[in-house]
Amino acid sequence: MDTVFKTLKKDVILFDGGMGTELMKRLGKPEISPWENLLHPETVVGIHKDYCAAGCDVLTANTFGAYALKARGRFDADAAARRAIGNAQAALSAFPDKKRLIALDVGSLGALIEPYGDLSETEAFDNFARLIKSGAGADFICIETMSDLNECRIALEAARAAGGLPVVVSMTFDERGRTFMGATIEQFAELAGAFRVAAAGFNCGLPPEKFPPLVREWKRRSGLPLIVRPNADAATAVEDFAKEAAALVEAGVPVIGGCCGTGPEHIKALRERLRELRIEN
Numbered sequence: 001m002d003t004v005f006k007t008l009k010k011d012v013i014l015f016d017g018g019m020g021t022e023l024m025k026r027l028g029k030p031e032i033s034p035w036e037n038l039l040h041p042e043t044v045v046g047i048h049k050d051y052c053a054a055g056c057d058v059l060t061a062n063t064f065g066a067y068a069l070k071a072r073g074r075f076d077a078d079a080a081a082r083r084a085i086g087n088a089q090a091a092l093s094a095f096p097d098k099k100r101l102i103a104l105d106v107g108s109l110g111a112l113i114e115p116y117g118d119l120s121e122t123e124a125f126d127n128f129a130r131l132i133k134s135g136a137g138a139d140f141i142c143i144e145t146m147s148d149l150n151e152c153r154i155a156l157e158a159a160r161a162a163g164g165l166p167v168v169v170s171m172t173f174d175e176r177g178r179t180f181m182g183a184t185i186e187q188f189a190e191l192a193g194a195f196r197v198a199a200a201g202f203n204c205g206l207p208p209e210k211f212p213p214l215v216r217e218w219k220r221r222s223g224l225p226l227i228v229r230p231n232a233d234a235a236t237a238v239e240d241f242a243k244e245a246a247a248l249v250e251a252g253v254p255v256i257g258g259c260c261g262t263g264p265e266h267i268k269a270l271r272e273r274l275r276e277l278r279i280e281n
Contacts, residue, residue, distance in 0.1 A: 190221075230244075236261070242272070246270060
């Protein structure tokens with residue numbers, strides 16, 4: 001795969017699973033945040049290590065939401081982002097025998113941008129740019145869980161302005177192929193193509209068995225490498241998740257992983273399933 005992932009020398013790239021839901025489970029909290037990098041770094045490192053042991057190729061740094069906009073003076077957003085990268089690096093140091101990459105997680109801002117909300121485009125850009133600067137040390141930028149095409153564009157512009165790092169981008173679509181803010185796969189494919197990202201696709205929102213129609217639509221609209229990171233709820237058996245996610249790889253998805261509700265057990269089962277099917281190297 002001639003992208004940011006080429007150093008891994010693999011045809012199929014396996015991301016890790018969810019961080020937020022895993023932190024909730026391990027810390028016993030109803031809500032978590034990127035400030036856990038500062039408050040409970042040992043737990044964050046432990047989750048990363050478990051994903052490495054499960055066989056992932058990419059660790060996603062715990063930087064989702066590490067914005068000054070969200071910190072509101074209670075925490076140091078820059079310190080949280082720096083520590084997140086350090087936590088991921090600490091986990092990788094325990095597995096020196098295998099090459100893995102660290103993704104800087106640039107998630108949605110959690111605020112509506114003008115004209116739908118009060119946040120200006122300049123403020124949005126500045127928050128994205130500040131996180132990207134603070135997250136130095138990652139191998140690439142992963143913009144994810146976007147529903148507003150305009151917000152996604154601004155994040156891509158901030159990543160391009162920072163220079164240096166490749167970019168992967170994904171939005172969250174429903175079964176109709178639309179985001180919460182009404183963006184279509186066609187519109188997203190056009191945007192991702194214009195920014196010449198390393199890979200683009202979908203994360204969150206749906207379990208793996210709901211993604212085949214979206215995958216087919218993407219392939220009609222774009223030739224970019226496709227990334228899919230589905231959810232798993234409490235009713236989803238680990239083996240069922242692995243089976244359905246592996247089917248997406250068989251259908252031509254070269255970058256796969258998990259999002260909310262998935263844990264190291266899901267990634268381990270998916271890795272084993274890919275080995276059984278001999279569709280990875």
